[in-house]
Amino acid sequence: MGIFHSIRNWILISLFVASTGVIYGKLFFPESPIYIGGIFALFCGMPLLAFERRMFLPRLNDWMHRLPTPAFILSALVVDFLLMSVGYATAGSSMKLLGLVKASWEDLTVLKIDVYIYAVLVTAIVIFIGRVRELLGRDVFSSLLTGRYRNPVQEERVFLFVDLVGSTAFAEEYGDLKTQAFLGAVFGAMAEPVRRHKGAIDDYIGDAAIITWPLQRGVKNANCVRCVFNILDDIEKNAETWLKSYGRVPRLRAALHGGSVVTAEIGVDHHKIAYFGDTVNTTARLESLCKTLERQVLISSDLARRLELPEGIIKEELGEHAVRGRDQHLGVIALHTQDRQALKTVRGRS
Known part of the structure; x- marks a missing residue:
């Protein structure tokens, strides 16, 4: 597509x-x-x-x-x-x-x-x-052009938070200028998989990228899940180039969640499409659980129920977890490819 x-x-x-x-x-x-x-x-x-x-x-x-x-x-x-x-x-x-x-x-x-x-x-x-x-961004450009979100609109969206692991240590070792170049290259590597799976990069916050889809587009053909693993696979395929250019291969953590948000065009001199609601905050909290649970890719049970996982993606039920700022517990699932699951098992035994 x-x-x-x-x-x-x-x-x-x-x-x-x-x-x-x-x-x-x-x-x-x-x-x-x-x-x-x-x-x-x-x-x-x-x-x-x-x-x-x-x-x-x-x-x-x-x-x-x-x-x-x-x-x-x-x-x-x-x-x-x-x-x-x-x-x-x-x-x-x-x-x-x-x-x-x-x-x-x-x-x-x-x-x-x-x-x-x-x-x-x-x-x-x-x-x-x-x-x-x-x-x-493609979606933001067309939305601003048509004035779609001039008045706030309630809609359902999927959000993907992708965070670069170890950016602080990288900065201490190589300095801020090379760290910024490293971040730019990592974010650049995300662009084609996001475009390929019909997503839109909404924002960059520090060493994290926020990617979003309208719900139906994100769950169709599991676009949001495929996007995550395409990003990870593309980085692994170019491991030698990363090592040669930056001395290390980027390690990422990612979290997926979806639900209702209020979308609105905000700003005067600088206009932006912004998303408000519990869904965005929950996705950010879910991404922070990656470190706690020692898993690379997490998806909420709510979102997982709405899509059919691609062939070769293994799901690992992790039960319900308390999420800061949310009254109810959140069902959490870890996602792996077969190769990554095998690698994780080998590392666990060593």
């Missing part, structure tokens, strides 16, 4: 980029067929967006982003011009060879300055919207 979502996004972006080319053609070349402007726009604009997304030449992209701002802007303009020039020449040559246009080779292969400026502006708008969407 994550691949489908990504393909759908690229189709929508492509249609938007093509439409800007059609508009340009209608404004400045009204006699030309409308598809010509659309084809030029796609060949000029899409490589820039793909480069921005690090789909090709990722090392060049990373190097540019490490430059001081003036040097970055200059290098970006040069790279953009080169990519658009290649795209423009490719589109023009292709249409010329296919007999779709009759203009001269020079007109069809040499990028004009006005076309370059127009393409840069269109691409900048697309990139800006994408960056704001990433900054706020």
Whole structure:
């Protein structure tokens, strides 16, 4: 489903980029067929967006982003011009060879300055919207755009709290700057599994991330549970890279709970979608139980009853536990994969 979502996004972006080319053609070349402007726009604009997304030449992209701002802007303009020039020449040559246009080779292969400026502006708008969407999160961006939570709404949601173990000791050993880089890399590793399983990263608090789903989306196909173990599996698969870069592999604790919350848009200069209610607090308390119970992943019995666990996930009933700030005890279940359960048994015997 994550691949489908990504393909759908690229189709929508492509249609938007093509439409800007059609508009340009209608404004400045009204006699030309409308598809010509659309084809030029796609060949000029899409490589820039793909480069921005690090789909090709990722090392060049990373190097540019490490430059001081003036040097970055200059290098970006040069790279953009080169990519658009290649795209423009490719589109023009292709249409010329296919007999779709009759203009001269020079007109069809040499990028004009006005076309370059127009393409840069269109691409900048697309990139800006994408960056704001990433900054706020997909769900928050669309909710703020539509004003869905302008008035408080009561709804049911799933929450996942993921906490990095040993961040204080890491900071004492390596210092605050490297700790921040380590945290950033850990949070970055969560992004793709969250996106893949239709969740949204709501906030980062210290060394913890808060991830959420509308209840139906979170329990469908056990998205919330799959997300946790995908994050853990991805980190383990890249253990050598973590060791090489930071001297250790991140260890995480995670807790899942769901229930009723009040969701509202708050703030004046800085707007945010906020969640209020016992469900959020209970999830935080459940995550703190991970350390007490010496378990890596916990889920409340209430939430576990609402979903079917994926194949290969083992559940361990831990009974009911008192949770600070909650009158009633909470049923707690530990989740393991078969490999992790076997590893835990071996460690327990040693």
